[in-house]
Amino acid sequence: xxxxxxxxxxxxxxxxxxxxxxxxxxxxxxxxxxxxxxxxxxxxxxxxxxxxxxxxxxxxxxxxxxxxxxxxxxxxxxxxxxxxxxxxxxxxxxxxxxxxxxxxxxxxxxxxxxxxxxxxxxxxxxxxxxxxxxxxxxxxxxxxxxxxxxxxxxxxxxxxxxxxxxxxxxxxxxxxxxxxxxxxxxxxxxxxxxxxxxxxxxxxxxxxxxxxxxxxxxxxxxxxxxxxxxxxxxxxxxxxxxxxxxxxxxxxxxxxxxxxxxxxxxxxxxxxxxxxxxxxxxxxxxxxxxx
Amino acid sequence: xxxxxxxxxxxxxxxxxxxxxxxxxxxxxxxxxxxxxxxxxxxxxxxxxxxxxxxxxxxxxxxxxxxxxxxxxxxxxxxxxxxxxxxxxxxxxxxxxxxxxxxxxxxxxxxxxxxxxxxxxxxxxxxxxxxxxxxxxxxxxxxxxxxxxxxxxxxxxxxxxxxxxxxxxxxxxxxxxxxxxxxxxxxxxxxxxxxxxxxxxxxxxxxxxxxxxxxxxxxxxxxxxxxxxxxxxxxxxxxxxxxxxxxxxxxxxxxxxxxxxxxxxxxxxxxxxxxxxxxxxxxxxxxxxxxxxxxxxxxxxxxxxxxxxxxxxxxxxxxxxxxxxxxxxxxxxxxxxx
Numbered sequence: 103x104x105x106x107x108x109x110x111x112x113x114x115x116x117x118x119x120x121x122x123x124x125x126x127x128x129x130x131x132x133x134x135x136x137x138x139x140x141x142x143x144x145x146x147x148x149x150x151x152x153x154x155x156x157x158x159x160x161x162x163x164x165x166x167x168x169x170x171x172x173x174x175x176x177x178x179x180x181x182x183x184x185x186x187x188x189x190x191x192x193x194x195x196x197x198x199x200x201x202x203x204x205x206x207x208x209x210x211x212x213x214x215x216x217x218x219x220x221x222x223x224x225x226x227x228x229x230x231x232x233x234x235x236x237x238x239x240x241x242x243x244x245x246x247x248x249x250x251x252x253x254x255x256x257x258x259x260x261x262x263x264x265x266x267x268x269x270x271x272x273x274x275x276x277x278x279x280x281x282x283x284x285x286x287x288x289x290x291x292x293x294x295x296x297x298x299x300x301x302x303x304x305x306x307x308x309x310x311x312x313x314x315x316x317x318x319x320x321x322x323x324x325x326x327x328x329x330x331x332x333x334x335x336x337x338x339x340x341x342x343x344x345x346x347x348x349x350x351x352x353x354x355x356x357x358x359x360x361x362x363x364x365x366x367x368x369x370x371x372x373x374x375x376x377x378x379x380x381x382x383x384x385x386x387x388x389x390x391x392x393x
Numbered sequence: 394x395x396x397x398x399x400x401x402x403x404x405x406x407x408x409x410x411x412x413x414x415x416x417x418x419x420x421x422x423x424x425x426x427x428x429x430x431x432x433x434x435x436x437x438x439x440x441x442x443x444x445x446x447x448x449x450x451x452x453x454x455x456x457x458x459x460x461x462x463x464x465x466x467x468x469x470x471x472x473x474x475x476x477x478x479x480x481x482x483x484x485x486x487x488x489x490x491x492x493x494x495x496x497x498x499x500x501x502x503x504x505x506x507x508x509x510x511x512x513x514x515x516x517x518x519x520x521x522x523x524x525x526x527x528x529x530x531x532x533x534x535x536x537x538x539x540x541x542x543x544x545x546x547x548x549x550x551x552x553x554x555x556x557x558x559x560x561x562x563x564x565x566x567x568x569x570x571x572x573x574x575x576x577x578x579x580x581x582x583x584x585x586x587x588x589x590x591x592x593x594x595x596x597x598x599x600x601x602x603x604x605x606x607x608x609x610x611x612x613x614x615x616x617x618x619x620x621x622x623x624x625x626x627x628x629x630x631x632x633x634x635x636x637x638x639x640x641x642x643x644x645x646x647x648x649x650x651x652x653x654x655x656x657x658x659x660x661x662x663x664x665x666x667x668x669x670x671x672x673x674x675x676x677x678x679x680x681x682x683x684x685x686x687x688x689x690x691x692x693x694x695x696x697x698x699x700x701x702x703x704x705x706x707x708x709x710x711x712x713x714x715x716x717x718x719x720x721x722x723x724x725x726x727x728x729x730x731x
Binding site: 132138185188189192193194195196197198199200202203204205206207208209210211213214321325328329332336363364366367370371373374377378 | 458464466511512514515517518519521522523525526527529530533534537646650653654657658661686687688689690691692693694695696697700701704
């Protein structure tokens with residue numbers, strides 16, 4: 103394996119891990135409510151910006167991380183409680199516009215509460231690159247991959263072992279049946295938004311030392327996360343992770359070997375092709391129409 | 394007057410619906426004719442022209458979103474391609490602008506047909522993703538191919554000329570755009586009232602049931618997708634020639650969102666709702682600039698609040714609120730001997 107290829111693969115996996123976290127957020131909310139939350143990217147931005155500003159104000163990194171994830175979780179909860187819940191039963195496109203409105207509102211709030219500057223976040227354990235078989239990697243890359251793996255493990259425990267997690271799965275399989283056995287669909291909605299916001303914020307904090315952060319950093323990350331969720335099959339957890347990693351690798355390899363200006367074009371072209379040939383994504387449920 | 398999908402309207406109700414269509418069109422024409430009385434200067438004319446151009450896009454997009462029930466988050470791509478196509482042919486190759494406008498619109502129609510065929514098989518969020526991806530690809534290509542498009546800074550566009558005369562001045566443009574808007578609404582309303590329009594509404598209700606009645610879903614969806622792309626491309630080309638300048642922002646995801654928001658805000662499945670949505674959401678940012686740094690927060694809040702409290706959109710909500718009052722007024726007028 104050439105060192106250039108190793109370098110591209112590493113970059114692709116790092117980016118892919120971030121996309122996977124964002125895509126998981128889309129999948130969790132979609133499963134709980136069939137809403138596509140276009141403000142998901144803004145959770146990523148809030149995580150990164152809040153952490154950067156907390157650190158700038160002198161807070162130790164671990165406290166900044168906890169507080170910024172907490173902030174995003176509260177925002178996610180508020181979005182579900184005050185915007186999505188009151189609009190239950192509205193059409194798909196109406197709900198899309200509500201969440202896009204929320205995204206614009208949150209970006210506006212970010213410029214008011216913070217500013218329009220680009221903020222750095224110090225790397226968690228230094229900037230000294232590690233040389234590994236011809237390729238170099240930043241320690242932050244290990245943090246991204248490790249923290250993503252840990253988050254996925256925790257999520258899998260949550261959905262398979264806790265009552266709340268199982269209730270959320272039940273709602274995603276059959277909403278009415280879940281309600282009949284006493285699952286509070288309303289609570290599932292609120293928890294799904296809070297959980298997705300926390301995941302998004304984690305992604306934003308992990309990537310900020312590599313890519314910096316600013317009030318509009320969430321727009322493209324949100325769209326890529328949505329693309330990854332669709333690529334993997336909407337609502338599928340493993341699909342979201344596979345979709346995210348695939349998207350990151352396509353982008354990194356496209357940028358490395360073909361053209362860096364067109365890396366996003368490759369990503370979206372492949373998604374278009376995947377949609378046409380696999381209309382339910384890589385891991386999506388085969389949709390059957392009931393009459 | 395609403396017919397249930399597939400029901401055969403009687404001759405008299407058909408005539409009534411036709412009458413209602415003409416009345417609506419006459420009211421729109423009257424509004425466009427009288428509006429200049431309330432426009433004090435060139436700046437307000439400029440906003441009115443932009444409202445008209447956006448309204449043309451929305452009338453077309455509403456056919457797809459409101460009537461056929463298909464989402465598009467990429468219509469700014471068609472808008473941008475129409476604008477850049479016409480601009481490049483006119484500026485770089487010296488085509489007369491009317492010919493470049495027609496050629497660009499025709500090319501976009503062909504493209505919409507080619508990409509619509511595979512992607513319109515997708516449903517719901519998957520279709521949203523596909524159209525979104527298309528729009529993003531277009532905007533990146535326009536921003537990157539700077540030798541032809543001028544890159545992110547945009548390019549200058551020659552003014553529109555018709556039979557050798559340059560269309561210039563806000564007043565001339567106002568009447569041109571006004572006339573085109575009336576024509577667009579007329580075309581859209583006729584399309585909706587035609588058997589094809591009824592087929593579309595049937596599709597929106599239930600694709601399965603429509604199929605059982607012998608309606609070719611794929612063909613109808615594709616044709617309305619192409620029609621809406623043509624509206625967007627033509628309005629895009631006109632906007633470019635009017636402004637004399639075009640940037641890739643006009644093809645961006647954000648602009649796609651703006652267009653869909655106008656349609657839904659005004660009221661889905663209502664042609665005048667689409668016009669109303671375009672009018673409100675084109676003028677609103679002009680007022681919001683007063684609030685400077687609060688502009689984004691207010692725009693987001695307005696979008697959320699209208700959709701939460703009026704999920705049907707502005708026009709149907711207003712009609713429901715004002716309808717009874719209006720009917721009473723009409724009944725009172727009818728009782729009086731003329």
